Amino acid sequence: MxxxxxxxxxxxxxxxxxxxxxxxxxxxxxxxxxxxxxxxxxxxxxxxxxxxxxxxxxxxxxxxxxxxxxxxxxxxxxxxxxxxxxxxxxxxxxxxxxxxxxxxxxxxxxxxxxxxxxxxxxxxxxxxxxxxxxVWDYLSWPLQLITVEVNQFFLSRLDIEFFVEGVVVYFPGVGAFEIAHGCSGLRYLLVGLTLTTLYGELNYKTVRSRCYLIVAGTLLALVANWVRVFVIIYIGYESNMSSPLINQHDYFGWWVFTATLVPLFFIALKLENREVFTGRVQTTFVDDRSQAPGWLSILGVVFLPILL
Incomplete structure:
Protein backbone atom coordinates (compact mmCIF):
# COMPACT_ATOMS: atom_id res chain seq x y z
CA MET A 1 0.00 0.00 0.00
CA VAL A 135 19.43 13.69 -29.86
CA TRP A 136 17.77 15.97 -32.41
CA ASP A 137 20.65 15.72 -34.89
CA TYR A 138 18.82 12.90 -36.63
CA LEU A 139 16.42 15.54 -37.97
CA SER A 140 19.25 17.49 -39.57
CA TRP A 141 19.50 15.48 -42.80
CA PRO A 142 15.73 15.54 -43.59
CA LEU A 143 15.69 19.28 -42.80
CA GLN A 144 18.64 19.79 -45.15
CA LEU A 145 16.80 18.01 -47.97
CA ILE A 146 13.64 20.06 -47.36
CA THR A 147 15.68 23.28 -47.40
CA VAL A 148 17.28 22.25 -50.71
CA GLU A 149 13.89 21.53 -52.27
CA VAL A 150 12.37 24.80 -51.09
CA ASN A 151 15.30 26.87 -52.36
CA GLN A 152 15.34 24.96 -55.64
CA PHE A 153 11.69 25.92 -56.05
CA PHE A 154 12.42 29.60 -55.32
CA LEU A 155 15.45 29.74 -57.60
CA SER A 156 13.56 28.08 -60.45
CA ARG A 157 11.21 31.09 -60.47
CA LEU A 158 14.15 33.39 -61.25
CA ASP A 159 16.12 33.77 -64.45
CA ILE A 160 19.17 32.03 -62.98
CA GLU A 161 21.19 29.16 -64.37
CA PHE A 162 21.85 26.58 -61.69
CA PHE A 163 21.68 22.89 -60.93
CA VAL A 164 21.51 20.89 -57.73
CA GLU A 165 23.43 17.78 -56.71
CA GLY A 166 22.57 16.43 -53.28
CA VAL A 167 22.78 19.38 -50.92
CA VAL A 168 24.99 21.52 -53.17
CA VAL A 169 23.61 24.27 -55.42
CA TYR A 170 25.93 25.02 -58.36
CA PHE A 171 26.00 28.27 -60.34
CA PRO A 172 28.13 27.74 -63.48
CA GLY A 173 30.82 30.37 -63.76
CA VAL A 174 30.01 31.80 -60.30
CA GLY A 175 30.46 29.17 -57.60
CA ALA A 176 28.54 26.74 -55.43
CA PHE A 177 26.68 26.75 -52.12
CA GLU A 178 26.52 23.74 -49.82
CA ILE A 179 23.42 23.58 -47.65
CA ALA A 180 25.33 21.91 -44.85
CA HIS A 181 24.37 20.65 -41.39
CA GLY A 182 24.32 24.18 -39.98
CA CYS A 183 21.95 25.30 -42.72
CA SER A 184 19.34 22.64 -41.95
CA GLY A 185 17.45 24.99 -39.62
CA LEU A 186 17.72 22.67 -36.62
CA ARG A 187 18.98 25.51 -34.41
CA TYR A 188 16.00 27.71 -35.21
CA LEU A 189 13.60 24.79 -34.85
CA LEU A 190 14.83 23.97 -31.34
CA VAL A 191 14.78 27.60 -30.23
CA GLY A 192 11.29 28.03 -31.72
CA LEU A 193 10.06 24.95 -29.86
CA THR A 194 11.62 26.25 -26.64
CA LEU A 195 10.07 29.70 -26.96
CA THR A 196 6.57 28.48 -27.78
CA THR A 197 6.61 25.79 -25.07
CA LEU A 198 7.82 28.31 -22.50
CA TYR A 199 5.24 30.90 -23.55
CA GLY A 200 2.47 28.32 -23.39
CA GLU A 201 3.53 27.25 -19.90
CA LEU A 202 3.48 30.84 -18.66
CA ASN A 203 0.24 32.00 -20.30
CA TYR A 204 -2.04 29.19 -21.48
CA LYS A 205 -4.26 26.78 -19.65
CA THR A 206 -5.60 24.72 -22.56
CA VAL A 207 -3.65 22.05 -24.37
CA ARG A 208 -5.18 23.19 -27.66
CA SER A 209 -3.71 26.68 -27.42
CA ARG A 210 -0.30 25.28 -26.55
CA CYS A 211 -0.35 22.92 -29.54
CA TYR A 212 -1.46 25.68 -31.93
CA LEU A 213 1.37 27.93 -30.77
CA ILE A 214 3.98 25.17 -31.00
CA VAL A 215 2.88 24.32 -34.55
CA ALA A 216 3.00 28.00 -35.53
CA GLY A 217 6.44 28.43 -33.95
CA THR A 218 7.75 25.33 -35.74
CA LEU A 219 6.53 26.51 -39.15
CA LEU A 220 7.86 30.04 -38.69
CA ALA A 221 11.25 28.73 -37.52
CA LEU A 222 11.53 26.60 -40.67
CA VAL A 223 10.42 29.51 -42.86
CA ALA A 224 13.05 31.74 -41.24
CA ASN A 225 15.77 29.25 -42.21
CA TRP A 226 14.44 28.91 -45.77
CA VAL A 227 14.42 32.69 -46.20
CA ARG A 228 17.91 32.97 -44.71
CA VAL A 229 19.40 30.37 -47.04
CA PHE A 230 17.63 31.78 -50.11
CA VAL A 231 18.76 35.36 -49.44
CA ILE A 232 22.36 34.26 -48.86
CA ILE A 233 22.41 32.18 -52.05
CA TYR A 234 20.81 34.91 -54.15
CA ILE A 235 23.03 37.71 -52.84
CA GLY A 236 26.08 35.48 -53.26
CA TYR A 237 25.11 34.84 -56.86
CA GLU A 238 24.42 38.51 -57.64
CA SER A 239 27.66 39.66 -55.98
CA ASN A 240 29.75 36.97 -57.66
CA MET A 241 30.44 35.44 -54.23
CA SER A 242 31.98 38.68 -52.90
CA SER A 243 29.25 39.85 -50.50
CA PRO A 244 30.30 40.00 -46.80
CA LEU A 245 26.91 38.46 -45.97
CA ILE A 246 28.29 35.08 -47.04
CA ASN A 247 30.78 35.08 -44.16
CA GLN A 248 28.33 36.65 -41.67
CA HIS A 249 25.37 34.40 -42.38
CA ASP A 250 25.00 33.27 -38.75
CA TYR A 251 24.27 36.79 -37.52
CA PHE A 252 21.96 37.40 -40.47
CA GLY A 253 20.09 34.19 -39.68
CA TRP A 254 19.32 35.26 -36.12
CA TRP A 255 18.01 38.61 -37.35
CA VAL A 256 15.69 36.80 -39.77
CA PHE A 257 14.57 34.47 -36.99
CA THR A 258 13.90 37.43 -34.69
CA ALA A 259 11.75 38.99 -37.41
CA THR A 260 9.58 35.87 -37.49
CA LEU A 261 8.87 36.36 -33.78
CA VAL A 262 6.67 39.34 -34.67
CA PRO A 263 3.90 37.29 -36.34
CA LEU A 264 4.44 34.54 -33.78
CA PHE A 265 3.64 36.85 -30.87
CA PHE A 266 0.58 38.19 -32.67
CA ILE A 267 -0.62 34.59 -32.92
CA ALA A 268 0.30 34.01 -29.27
CA LEU A 269 -1.68 37.04 -28.08
CA LYS A 270 -4.65 36.08 -30.23
CA LEU A 271 -4.71 32.61 -28.68
CA GLU A 272 -4.37 34.13 -25.22
CA ASN A 273 -7.28 36.52 -25.84
CA ARG A 274 -9.39 33.66 -27.14
CA GLU A 275 -8.82 31.78 -23.89
CA VAL A 276 -9.87 34.84 -21.90
CA PHE A 277 -13.08 35.32 -23.87
CA THR A 278 -14.15 31.70 -24.13
CA GLY A 279 -13.20 30.82 -20.56
CA ARG A 280 -12.83 27.19 -21.52
CA VAL A 281 -10.22 25.25 -19.59
CA GLN A 282 -9.27 22.00 -21.30
CA THR A 283 -6.06 20.70 -19.78
CA THR A 284 -4.64 17.48 -18.49
CA PHE A 285 -2.04 19.22 -16.34
CA VAL A 286 -2.24 19.76 -12.61
CA ASP A 287 -2.53 23.56 -12.88
CA ASP A 288 -1.64 25.64 -9.86
CA ARG A 289 -0.33 28.72 -11.61
CA SER A 290 -1.69 32.14 -12.31
CA GLN A 291 -1.05 33.59 -15.74
CA ALA A 292 1.86 35.92 -16.15
CA PRO A 293 1.20 39.30 -17.78
CA GLY A 294 1.38 38.97 -21.56
CA TRP A 295 3.83 41.81 -22.03
CA LEU A 296 6.14 40.38 -19.37
CA SER A 297 6.20 36.96 -21.02
CA ILE A 298 6.88 38.52 -24.42
CA LEU A 299 9.83 40.51 -23.08
CA GLY A 300 11.19 37.44 -21.35
CA VAL A 301 11.18 35.14 -24.36
CA VAL A 302 12.28 37.86 -26.80
CA PHE A 303 15.55 38.17 -24.89
CA LEU A 304 16.36 34.48 -25.52
CA PRO A 305 17.21 34.80 -29.27
CA ILE A 306 18.93 38.13 -28.56
CA LEU A 307 21.22 36.40 -26.02
CA LEU A 308 21.87 33.62 -28.50
Missing part, protein backbone atom coordinates in the same frame (compact mmCIF):
# COMPACT_ATOMS: atom_id res chain seq x y z
CA UNK A 2 1.37 3.41 -1.02
CA UNK A 3 1.63 5.90 1.79
CA UNK A 4 3.25 9.26 2.12
CA UNK A 5 3.87 11.81 4.80
CA UNK A 6 4.71 15.48 4.80
CA UNK A 7 7.35 16.50 7.33
CA UNK A 8 7.07 20.25 7.88
CA UNK A 9 9.74 22.37 6.18
CA UNK A 10 11.61 19.26 4.98
CA UNK A 11 9.67 18.19 1.91
CA UNK A 12 12.53 19.39 -0.29
CA UNK A 13 15.23 17.25 1.33
CA UNK A 14 14.34 13.88 -0.20
CA UNK A 15 13.93 14.96 -3.86
CA UNK A 16 16.92 17.31 -3.57
CA UNK A 17 19.10 14.52 -2.19
CA UNK A 18 17.89 12.14 -4.92
CA UNK A 19 18.63 14.64 -7.70
CA UNK A 20 22.04 15.41 -6.14
CA UNK A 21 22.91 11.70 -6.17
CA UNK A 22 21.80 11.51 -9.80
CA UNK A 23 24.03 14.45 -10.70
CA UNK A 24 26.99 12.74 -9.06
CA UNK A 25 26.27 9.45 -10.82
CA UNK A 26 25.62 11.05 -14.21
CA UNK A 27 28.42 13.60 -13.98
CA UNK A 28 30.55 12.23 -16.86
CA UNK A 29 27.57 12.45 -19.20
CA UNK A 30 26.51 15.83 -17.86
CA UNK A 31 30.04 17.12 -18.38
CA UNK A 32 29.96 16.05 -22.03
CA UNK A 33 26.54 17.63 -22.40
CA UNK A 34 27.74 20.91 -20.89
CA UNK A 35 30.73 21.01 -23.22
CA UNK A 36 28.33 20.61 -26.15
CA UNK A 37 26.30 23.58 -24.90
CA UNK A 38 29.45 25.71 -24.85
CA UNK A 39 29.91 25.36 -28.61
CA UNK A 40 28.16 28.59 -29.52
CA UNK A 41 27.96 28.05 -33.28
CA UNK A 42 26.07 24.74 -33.09
CA UNK A 43 22.48 23.71 -32.52
CA UNK A 44 22.59 23.37 -28.72
CA UNK A 45 24.19 26.65 -27.65
CA UNK A 46 20.94 27.53 -25.89
CA UNK A 47 21.35 24.67 -23.40
CA UNK A 48 22.35 26.71 -20.34
CA UNK A 49 19.52 29.19 -20.97
CA UNK A 50 17.02 26.33 -21.09
CA UNK A 51 18.51 24.89 -17.89
CA UNK A 52 18.06 28.26 -16.16
CA UNK A 53 14.47 28.57 -17.40
CA UNK A 54 13.71 25.03 -16.25
CA UNK A 55 15.08 25.69 -12.76
CA UNK A 56 13.06 28.90 -12.46
CA UNK A 57 9.84 27.14 -13.50
CA UNK A 58 10.47 24.23 -11.10
CA UNK A 59 11.10 26.61 -8.18
CA UNK A 60 8.00 28.60 -9.15
CA UNK A 61 5.89 25.43 -9.06
CA UNK A 62 7.47 24.34 -5.79
CA UNK A 63 6.76 27.61 -4.01
CA UNK A 64 3.09 27.37 -4.93
CA UNK A 65 2.75 24.06 -3.10
CA UNK A 66 5.52 21.61 -2.19
CA UNK A 67 4.55 18.01 -3.03
CA UNK A 68 4.14 15.47 -0.25
CA UNK A 69 6.81 12.80 0.20
CA UNK A 70 5.91 9.15 -0.16
CA UNK A 71 7.03 5.84 -1.63
CA UNK A 72 5.32 4.96 -4.92
CA UNK A 73 6.92 1.63 -5.66
CA UNK A 74 5.07 1.21 -8.99
CA UNK A 75 7.56 3.64 -10.59
CA UNK A 76 10.60 1.65 -9.48
CA UNK A 77 10.45 -0.55 -12.61
CA UNK A 78 10.45 2.37 -15.13
CA UNK A 79 13.31 3.94 -13.17
CA UNK A 80 15.30 0.71 -13.38
CA UNK A 81 14.61 0.48 -17.12
CA UNK A 82 15.96 4.01 -17.59
CA UNK A 83 19.03 3.02 -15.58
CA UNK A 84 19.53 -0.04 -17.83
CA UNK A 85 19.38 2.19 -20.92
CA UNK A 86 21.97 4.51 -19.39
CA UNK A 87 24.29 1.63 -18.45
CA UNK A 88 23.88 0.11 -21.92
CA UNK A 89 25.02 3.40 -23.42
CA UNK A 90 28.01 3.46 -21.07
CA UNK A 91 29.03 -0.12 -21.93
CA UNK A 92 28.50 0.31 -25.67
CA UNK A 93 30.08 3.82 -25.64
CA UNK A 94 26.94 5.34 -27.16
CA UNK A 95 26.61 8.85 -25.74
CA UNK A 96 23.19 9.35 -27.32
CA UNK A 97 21.72 6.54 -25.19
CA UNK A 98 23.22 7.99 -22.03
CA UNK A 99 21.97 11.49 -22.79
CA UNK A 100 18.56 10.16 -23.76
CA UNK A 101 18.26 8.44 -20.37
CA UNK A 102 18.98 11.56 -18.30
CA UNK A 103 15.45 12.98 -18.22
CA UNK A 104 13.73 9.58 -17.64
CA UNK A 105 16.08 9.02 -14.70
CA UNK A 106 15.26 12.42 -13.18
CA UNK A 107 11.50 12.10 -13.77
CA UNK A 108 11.49 8.48 -12.63
CA UNK A 109 13.17 9.46 -9.37
CA UNK A 110 10.57 12.15 -8.71
CA UNK A 111 7.75 9.75 -9.56
CA UNK A 112 9.16 7.30 -7.03
CA UNK A 113 8.93 9.82 -4.17
CA UNK A 114 6.01 12.00 -5.38
CA UNK A 115 3.78 9.76 -7.47
CA UNK A 116 2.14 10.61 -10.79
CA UNK A 117 -0.45 13.13 -9.58
CA UNK A 118 2.07 15.40 -7.91
CA UNK A 119 4.84 14.98 -10.49
CA UNK A 120 2.68 16.00 -13.47
CA UNK A 121 2.94 19.66 -12.47
CA UNK A 122 6.73 19.43 -12.92
CA UNK A 123 6.80 17.40 -16.14
CA UNK A 124 6.81 20.35 -18.52
CA UNK A 125 9.35 22.51 -16.63
CA UNK A 126 11.72 19.52 -16.50
CA UNK A 127 10.80 18.31 -19.98
CA UNK A 128 11.87 21.68 -21.39
CA UNK A 129 15.42 20.34 -21.14
CA UNK A 130 14.62 17.85 -23.90
CA UNK A 131 15.20 20.66 -26.42
CA UNK A 132 18.82 20.92 -25.23
CA UNK A 133 19.75 17.23 -25.37
CA UNK A 134 21.75 16.39 -28.53
Missing amino acids: ETYSRPPARTWLVPLAAVALLIVGLWPTLEVLGSRWLILDQSYSHGFLILAASIVLVVRKWLRGPPSIGLFSFWLLPLLLAAVVYLAGAVLLIEALQQLAILPLVVGTLLLVWGWRQTTAFLLPIGLLAFAIP
Whole structure:
Protein backbone atom coordinates (compact mmCIF):
# COMPACT_ATOMS: atom_id res chain seq x y z
CA MET A 1 0.00 0.00 0.00
CA GLU A 2 1.37 3.41 -1.02
CA THR A 3 1.63 5.90 1.79
CA TYR A 4 3.25 9.26 2.12
CA SER A 5 3.87 11.81 4.80
CA ARG A 6 4.71 15.48 4.80
CA PRO A 7 7.35 16.50 7.33
CA PRO A 8 7.07 20.25 7.88
CA ALA A 9 9.74 22.37 6.18
CA ARG A 10 11.61 19.26 4.98
CA THR A 11 9.67 18.19 1.91
CA TRP A 12 12.53 19.39 -0.29
CA LEU A 13 15.23 17.25 1.33
CA VAL A 14 14.34 13.88 -0.20
CA PRO A 15 13.93 14.96 -3.86
CA LEU A 16 16.92 17.31 -3.57
CA ALA A 17 19.10 14.52 -2.19
CA ALA A 18 17.89 12.14 -4.92
CA VAL A 19 18.63 14.64 -7.70
CA ALA A 20 22.04 15.41 -6.14
CA LEU A 21 22.91 11.70 -6.17
CA LEU A 22 21.80 11.51 -9.80
CA ILE A 23 24.03 14.45 -10.70
CA VAL A 24 26.99 12.74 -9.06
CA GLY A 25 26.27 9.45 -10.82
CA LEU A 26 25.62 11.05 -14.21
CA TRP A 27 28.42 13.60 -13.98
CA PRO A 28 30.55 12.23 -16.86
CA THR A 29 27.57 12.45 -19.20
CA LEU A 30 26.51 15.83 -17.86
CA GLU A 31 30.04 17.12 -18.38
CA VAL A 32 29.96 16.05 -22.03
CA LEU A 33 26.54 17.63 -22.40
CA GLY A 34 27.74 20.91 -20.89
CA SER A 35 30.73 21.01 -23.22
CA ARG A 36 28.33 20.61 -26.15
CA TRP A 37 26.30 23.58 -24.90
CA LEU A 38 29.45 25.71 -24.85
CA ILE A 39 29.91 25.36 -28.61
CA LEU A 40 28.16 28.59 -29.52
CA ASP A 41 27.96 28.05 -33.28
CA GLN A 42 26.07 24.74 -33.09
CA SER A 43 22.48 23.71 -32.52
CA TYR A 44 22.59 23.37 -28.72
CA SER A 45 24.19 26.65 -27.65
CA HIS A 46 20.94 27.53 -25.89
CA GLY A 47 21.35 24.67 -23.40
CA PHE A 48 22.35 26.71 -20.34
CA LEU A 49 19.52 29.19 -20.97
CA ILE A 50 17.02 26.33 -21.09
CA LEU A 51 18.51 24.89 -17.89
CA ALA A 52 18.06 28.26 -16.16
CA ALA A 53 14.47 28.57 -17.40
CA SER A 54 13.71 25.03 -16.25
CA ILE A 55 15.08 25.69 -12.76
CA VAL A 56 13.06 28.90 -12.46
CA LEU A 57 9.84 27.14 -13.50
CA VAL A 58 10.47 24.23 -11.10
CA VAL A 59 11.10 26.61 -8.18
CA ARG A 60 8.00 28.60 -9.15
CA LYS A 61 5.89 25.43 -9.06
CA TRP A 62 7.47 24.34 -5.79
CA LEU A 63 6.76 27.61 -4.01
CA ARG A 64 3.09 27.37 -4.93
CA GLY A 65 2.75 24.06 -3.10
CA PRO A 66 5.52 21.61 -2.19
CA PRO A 67 4.55 18.01 -3.03
CA SER A 68 4.14 15.47 -0.25
CA ILE A 69 6.81 12.80 0.20
CA GLY A 70 5.91 9.15 -0.16
CA LEU A 71 7.03 5.84 -1.63
CA PHE A 72 5.32 4.96 -4.92
CA SER A 73 6.92 1.63 -5.66
CA PHE A 74 5.07 1.21 -8.99
CA TRP A 75 7.56 3.64 -10.59
CA LEU A 76 10.60 1.65 -9.48
CA LEU A 77 10.45 -0.55 -12.61
CA PRO A 78 10.45 2.37 -15.13
CA LEU A 79 13.31 3.94 -13.17
CA LEU A 80 15.30 0.71 -13.38
CA LEU A 81 14.61 0.48 -17.12
CA ALA A 82 15.96 4.01 -17.59
CA ALA A 83 19.03 3.02 -15.58
CA VAL A 84 19.53 -0.04 -17.83
CA VAL A 85 19.38 2.19 -20.92
CA TYR A 86 21.97 4.51 -19.39
CA LEU A 87 24.29 1.63 -18.45
CA ALA A 88 23.88 0.11 -21.92
CA GLY A 89 25.02 3.40 -23.42
CA ALA A 90 28.01 3.46 -21.07
CA VAL A 91 29.03 -0.12 -21.93
CA LEU A 92 28.50 0.31 -25.67
CA LEU A 93 30.08 3.82 -25.64
CA ILE A 94 26.94 5.34 -27.16
CA GLU A 95 26.61 8.85 -25.74
CA ALA A 96 23.19 9.35 -27.32
CA LEU A 97 21.72 6.54 -25.19
CA GLN A 98 23.22 7.99 -22.03
CA GLN A 99 21.97 11.49 -22.79
CA LEU A 100 18.56 10.16 -23.76
CA ALA A 101 18.26 8.44 -20.37
CA ILE A 102 18.98 11.56 -18.30
CA LEU A 103 15.45 12.98 -18.22
CA PRO A 104 13.73 9.58 -17.64
CA LEU A 105 16.08 9.02 -14.70
CA VAL A 106 15.26 12.42 -13.18
CA VAL A 107 11.50 12.10 -13.77
CA GLY A 108 11.49 8.48 -12.63
CA THR A 109 13.17 9.46 -9.37
CA LEU A 110 10.57 12.15 -8.71
CA LEU A 111 7.75 9.75 -9.56
CA LEU A 112 9.16 7.30 -7.03
CA VAL A 113 8.93 9.82 -4.17
CA TRP A 114 6.01 12.00 -5.38
CA GLY A 115 3.78 9.76 -7.47
CA TRP A 116 2.14 10.61 -10.79
CA ARG A 117 -0.45 13.13 -9.58
CA GLN A 118 2.07 15.40 -7.91
CA THR A 119 4.84 14.98 -10.49
CA THR A 120 2.68 16.00 -13.47
CA ALA A 121 2.94 19.66 -12.47
CA PHE A 122 6.73 19.43 -12.92
CA LEU A 123 6.80 17.40 -16.14
CA LEU A 124 6.81 20.35 -18.52
CA PRO A 125 9.35 22.51 -16.63
CA ILE A 126 11.72 19.52 -16.50
CA GLY A 127 10.80 18.31 -19.98
CA LEU A 128 11.87 21.68 -21.39
CA LEU A 129 15.42 20.34 -21.14
CA ALA A 130 14.62 17.85 -23.90
CA PHE A 131 15.20 20.66 -26.42
CA ALA A 132 18.82 20.92 -25.23
CA ILE A 133 19.75 17.23 -25.37
CA PRO A 134 21.75 16.39 -28.53
CA VAL A 135 19.43 13.69 -29.86
CA TRP A 136 17.77 15.97 -32.41
CA ASP A 137 20.65 15.72 -34.89
CA TYR A 138 18.82 12.90 -36.63
CA LEU A 139 16.42 15.54 -37.97
CA SER A 140 19.25 17.49 -39.57
CA TRP A 141 19.50 15.48 -42.80
CA PRO A 142 15.73 15.54 -43.59
CA LEU A 143 15.69 19.28 -42.80
CA GLN A 144 18.64 19.79 -45.15
CA LEU A 145 16.80 18.01 -47.97
CA ILE A 146 13.64 20.06 -47.36
CA THR A 147 15.68 23.28 -47.40
CA VAL A 148 17.28 22.25 -50.71
CA GLU A 149 13.89 21.53 -52.27
CA VAL A 150 12.37 24.80 -51.09
CA ASN A 151 15.30 26.87 -52.36
CA GLN A 152 15.34 24.96 -55.64
CA PHE A 153 11.69 25.92 -56.05
CA PHE A 154 12.42 29.60 -55.32
CA LEU A 155 15.45 29.74 -57.60
CA SER A 156 13.56 28.08 -60.45
CA ARG A 157 11.21 31.09 -60.47
CA LEU A 158 14.15 33.39 -61.25
CA ASP A 159 16.12 33.77 -64.45
CA ILE A 160 19.17 32.03 -62.98
CA GLU A 161 21.19 29.16 -64.37
CA PHE A 162 21.85 26.58 -61.69
CA PHE A 163 21.68 22.89 -60.93
CA VAL A 164 21.51 20.89 -57.73
CA GLU A 165 23.43 17.78 -56.71
CA GLY A 166 22.57 16.43 -53.28
CA VAL A 167 22.78 19.38 -50.92
CA VAL A 168 24.99 21.52 -53.17
CA VAL A 169 23.61 24.27 -55.42
CA TYR A 170 25.93 25.02 -58.36
CA PHE A 171 26.00 28.27 -60.34
CA PRO A 172 28.13 27.74 -63.48
CA GLY A 173 30.82 30.37 -63.76
CA VAL A 174 30.01 31.80 -60.30
CA GLY A 175 30.46 29.17 -57.60
CA ALA A 176 28.54 26.74 -55.43
CA PHE A 177 26.68 26.75 -52.12
CA GLU A 178 26.52 23.74 -49.82
CA ILE A 179 23.42 23.58 -47.65
CA ALA A 180 25.33 21.91 -44.85
CA HIS A 181 24.37 20.65 -41.39
CA GLY A 182 24.32 24.18 -39.98
CA CYS A 183 21.95 25.30 -42.72
CA SER A 184 19.34 22.64 -41.95
CA GLY A 185 17.45 24.99 -39.62
CA LEU A 186 17.72 22.67 -36.62
CA ARG A 187 18.98 25.51 -34.41
CA TYR A 188 16.00 27.71 -35.21
CA LEU A 189 13.60 24.79 -34.85
CA LEU A 190 14.83 23.97 -31.34
CA VAL A 191 14.78 27.60 -30.23
CA GLY A 192 11.29 28.03 -31.72
CA LEU A 193 10.06 24.95 -29.86
CA THR A 194 11.62 26.25 -26.64
CA LEU A 195 10.07 29.70 -26.96
CA THR A 196 6.57 28.48 -27.78
CA THR A 197 6.61 25.79 -25.07
CA LEU A 198 7.82 28.31 -22.50
CA TYR A 199 5.24 30.90 -23.55
CA GLY A 200 2.47 28.32 -23.39
CA GLU A 201 3.53 27.25 -19.90
CA LEU A 202 3.48 30.84 -18.66
CA ASN A 203 0.24 32.00 -20.30
CA TYR A 204 -2.04 29.19 -21.48
CA LYS A 205 -4.26 26.78 -19.65
CA THR A 206 -5.60 24.72 -22.56
CA VAL A 207 -3.65 22.05 -24.37
CA ARG A 208 -5.18 23.19 -27.66
CA SER A 209 -3.71 26.68 -27.42
CA ARG A 210 -0.30 25.28 -26.55
CA CYS A 211 -0.35 22.92 -29.54
CA TYR A 212 -1.46 25.68 -31.93
CA LEU A 213 1.37 27.93 -30.77
CA ILE A 214 3.98 25.17 -31.00
CA VAL A 215 2.88 24.32 -34.55
CA ALA A 216 3.00 28.00 -35.53
CA GLY A 217 6.44 28.43 -33.95
CA THR A 218 7.75 25.33 -35.74
CA LEU A 219 6.53 26.51 -39.15
CA LEU A 220 7.86 30.04 -38.69
CA ALA A 221 11.25 28.73 -37.52
CA LEU A 222 11.53 26.60 -40.67
CA VAL A 223 10.42 29.51 -42.86
CA ALA A 224 13.05 31.74 -41.24
CA ASN A 225 15.77 29.25 -42.21
CA TRP A 226 14.44 28.91 -45.77
CA VAL A 227 14.42 32.69 -46.20
CA ARG A 228 17.91 32.97 -44.71
CA VAL A 229 19.40 30.37 -47.04
CA PHE A 230 17.63 31.78 -50.11
CA VAL A 231 18.76 35.36 -49.44
CA ILE A 232 22.36 34.26 -48.86
CA ILE A 233 22.41 32.18 -52.05
CA TYR A 234 20.81 34.91 -54.15
CA ILE A 235 23.03 37.71 -52.84
CA GLY A 236 26.08 35.48 -53.26
CA TYR A 237 25.11 34.84 -56.86
CA GLU A 238 24.42 38.51 -57.64
CA SER A 239 27.66 39.66 -55.98
CA ASN A 240 29.75 36.97 -57.66
CA MET A 241 30.44 35.44 -54.23
CA SER A 242 31.98 38.68 -52.90
CA SER A 243 29.25 39.85 -50.50
CA PRO A 244 30.30 40.00 -46.80
CA LEU A 245 26.91 38.46 -45.97
CA ILE A 246 28.29 35.08 -47.04
CA ASN A 247 30.78 35.08 -44.16
CA GLN A 248 28.33 36.65 -41.67
CA HIS A 249 25.37 34.40 -42.38
CA ASP A 250 25.00 33.27 -38.75
CA TYR A 251 24.27 36.79 -37.52
CA PHE A 252 21.96 37.40 -40.47
CA GLY A 253 20.09 34.19 -39.68
CA TRP A 254 19.32 35.26 -36.12
CA TRP A 255 18.01 38.61 -37.35
CA VAL A 256 15.69 36.80 -39.77
CA PHE A 257 14.57 34.47 -36.99
CA THR A 258 13.90 37.43 -34.69
CA ALA A 259 11.75 38.99 -37.41
CA THR A 260 9.58 35.87 -37.49
CA LEU A 261 8.87 36.36 -33.78
CA VAL A 262 6.67 39.34 -34.67
CA PRO A 263 3.90 37.29 -36.34
CA LEU A 264 4.44 34.54 -33.78
CA PHE A 265 3.64 36.85 -30.87
CA PHE A 266 0.58 38.19 -32.67
CA ILE A 267 -0.62 34.59 -32.92
CA ALA A 268 0.30 34.01 -29.27
CA LEU A 269 -1.68 37.04 -28.08
CA LYS A 270 -4.65 36.08 -30.23
CA LEU A 271 -4.71 32.61 -28.68
CA GLU A 272 -4.37 34.13 -25.22
CA ASN A 273 -7.28 36.52 -25.84
CA ARG A 274 -9.39 33.66 -27.14
CA GLU A 275 -8.82 31.78 -23.89
CA VAL A 276 -9.87 34.84 -21.90
CA PHE A 277 -13.08 35.32 -23.87
CA THR A 278 -14.15 31.70 -24.13
CA GLY A 279 -13.20 30.82 -20.56
CA ARG A 280 -12.83 27.19 -21.52
CA VAL A 281 -10.22 25.25 -19.59
CA GLN A 282 -9.27 22.00 -21.30
CA THR A 283 -6.06 20.70 -19.78
CA THR A 284 -4.64 17.48 -18.49
CA PHE A 285 -2.04 19.22 -16.34
CA VAL A 286 -2.24 19.76 -12.61
CA ASP A 287 -2.53 23.56 -12.88
CA ASP A 288 -1.64 25.64 -9.86
CA ARG A 289 -0.33 28.72 -11.61
CA SER A 290 -1.69 32.14 -12.31
CA GLN A 291 -1.05 33.59 -15.74
CA ALA A 292 1.86 35.92 -16.15
CA PRO A 293 1.20 39.30 -17.78
CA GLY A 294 1.38 38.97 -21.56
CA TRP A 295 3.83 41.81 -22.03
CA LEU A 296 6.14 40.38 -19.37
CA SER A 297 6.20 36.96 -21.02
CA ILE A 298 6.88 38.52 -24.42
CA LEU A 299 9.83 40.51 -23.08
CA GLY A 300 11.19 37.44 -21.35
CA VAL A 301 11.18 35.14 -24.36
CA VAL A 302 12.28 37.86 -26.80
CA PHE A 303 15.55 38.17 -24.89
CA LEU A 304 16.36 34.48 -25.52
CA PRO A 305 17.21 34.80 -29.27
CA ILE A 306 18.93 38.13 -28.56
CA LEU A 307 21.22 36.40 -26.02
CA LEU A 308 21.87 33.62 -28.50
